[in-house]
Amino acid sequence: MSSDSAEPQATKIRWLIVAMLMGFTFLGHFNRVSISVAGTERFIKPGGLDMEQMGLVYSAFLLVYTLSMLPGGWIIDRLGPRWALAGMGLGMGTCVALTGALGWTGIPIAGMLVPLLMIRGIAGGMSVPLHPAAARSVSLWLPLSSRTTxxxxxxxxxxxxxxxxxxxxxxxxxxxxxxxxxxxxxVAMIAYSLAWLALSSDSVIDHPWTNSAERGMVQLADQPAPQTRSTWREFLDLFRNRNLVLLTLSYAALSYFMYLFFYWLGAYFEKTLNLPVEDCRNATMTVHLAMAVGMVIGGIGTDFLGRKVGRRWGCRGIAMLGMSLSALLAWKGLSIADPTQVVWYFAFALGSLGLVEGIFWTAAPQLEPRNGGLAGAFLNTIGNAGGLTAPYLTPVIASNFSWNAAIAVACCSCGIGAILWLWIDIDPNAERISVHAPDVTAPEVVI
Structure with missing residues (x-):
């Protein structure tokens, strides 16, 4: 057969989009958590703000973020993920820059509580599209068997x-x-958002750099249109989708556990373990990098297991294992006196938790394929309803009882989330993915 008649090799533009989405989540969370770094090292001090006041600042972001999530999901489906993510980056970047500009006004740190609450609240509203729009983009660009990866x-x-x-x-x-x-x-986030607009599209069908082979891979998944306008009935159907509701409740339990570590881990290392500032920074980085590694392993492992035993049990098994193991490892870390061992136990705990994160963001658009942005927003709304209490409740429990008690409460929350997966079916309309189906994505995990 001549080379002219050979089928063209699929381009890899979908992985460029995935890489750019990684850049967005990198910058989004870097800028989200930077306030807690400044809080621990600059704002929480005698003559400045106390821990409860900084907890309110952290929760202000999460409160507005959560309340705006469902309207944001509707906007994602209406505009498409490309413009939703660009608007998110431009708005969030502006709020981060304004946080810095606040330091040039001459207001003492003790008087910054109200302006910080306002700026961080607006930043929370602007950040809404980050994860739902990214998950929506993945569902439009990747075949089902590669989405968890x-x-x-x-x-x-x-x-x-x-x-x-x-x-x-x-x-x-x-x-x-x-x-x-x-x-x-x-400013860096604003510049990145403009680059995203120049290089991305809403789906593989619309991008000028893809070829017919790559477009055909995604068309096999029978994708809906990138822009949709959901009705009130479709919105109310989210609450009647039993699997989606259970999925979001499990994510709420996970989020409480996760947000405690996001916002207060550095303070725990400093206040309880008495680590020097530089050691606190490095220990916190180690724990969160472990979770990032777990996310990659969990995504690849879930897709692999899904091809072997079906997506239902592949996702359920990884989710229950990861969340249970995470709670147990963090609980064990509380009983150890050596700070180095505590850091490693917490690192393995967050690494285990990372195994499951991609599952939630793959499952939500899959359970509501026409309104994938709204489904992701629904997941994040209820998820953050659990998560937003952690930044404020953690120092309250720590002040009245101990830091160990605060972390123990989070471990119990994570364990409950794992148990809920006994009743979650992410693929209620099919028994399993056929192992005889063409495997178009097996080599795709290597970028």
Whole structure:
């Protein structure tokens, strides 16, 4: 057969989109968590703000983020993920820069509570599209059997951003002080959003760099249109989707556990383990990088297991294993006196939790394929309803009981989330993926 009649090899533009989505989650979470680095090292001090006040600042972001999530999901489906993510980056970057500009106004740190609450609240509203739009983009660009791998990579970008935030933003504050550090990071996110607009599209069908082979891979998945307008009936159907509701409840339990580590892990290392500032930064980075590695392994492993035993049991098995193991490892870490061992137990705990993150973001659009952005927003709304209480409740429990008690409560929450997976079916309309179906994605995990 001549080379002219050979089928063209699929282009890899879908993995460029995945890489850019990783960049968005990296910058989004770097800029989200940078406030906690500044809080621990600059704002929480005598004559400044106390831990409960900073907890309110952290929760202000999450409260507005959560309340805006469902309207944001409708906007994602209406505009498409490309413009939704661009708007998110431009808005969030502006708010981060304004946080830094606040330091140039002459207001003392003790008087910054109200302006910080306002800026962080607006930032929370602007950040809404990040994960739902990224998951929506993955569902439009990747065949089903590669989506958990892609979502694992995308969510890993978030954890890499969180992990490097502690040492990198700390160094930026050391060299430029905290106001200029925030401005630098905000401008970087604005520039990245403009690059995303120039290089992305809403789906594989619309991108000028893809070829027929790559478009055909996604067409096999029978994708809906990138832009849809959901009705009130479709919105109410989300609450009647039993599997989606259970999925979001499990994610809420996971989020409480996860957000405690996101916002207060550095303070725990400093206040309870008495680690020096530099060691706190490095230990926090290690723990979050472990979660990023877990996300990549979990995504690849779930897709592999799904091809062997079906997506239902592949996802259920990895989810229950990861969440249960995470709670047990964190609980064990509380009983150890050696700070180095505590860091490693927490690292393996967050690594185990990372195994499951991509599953949630693959499952939500799969359970509501026509309104994937809204389904992702529904997941994140209820998920953050659990998560937003952790930044404020954690220091309250720690002050009245101990830091160990605060982390123990989070471990119990994560265990409950694991148990809920006994009743979650992410693929209620099919028994299993046929192992005889063409495997178009087996080699795709290598980028």
């Amino acid at each position: 892609a979502n694992g990579l995308v969510t890993a970008g978030a954890l890499i951003g969180i992990a490097v935030c502690f040492p990198v933003f700390g160094k930026l504050m050391d060299h430029f002080d905290w106001p200029r550090a925030f401005v630098i990071c905000g």
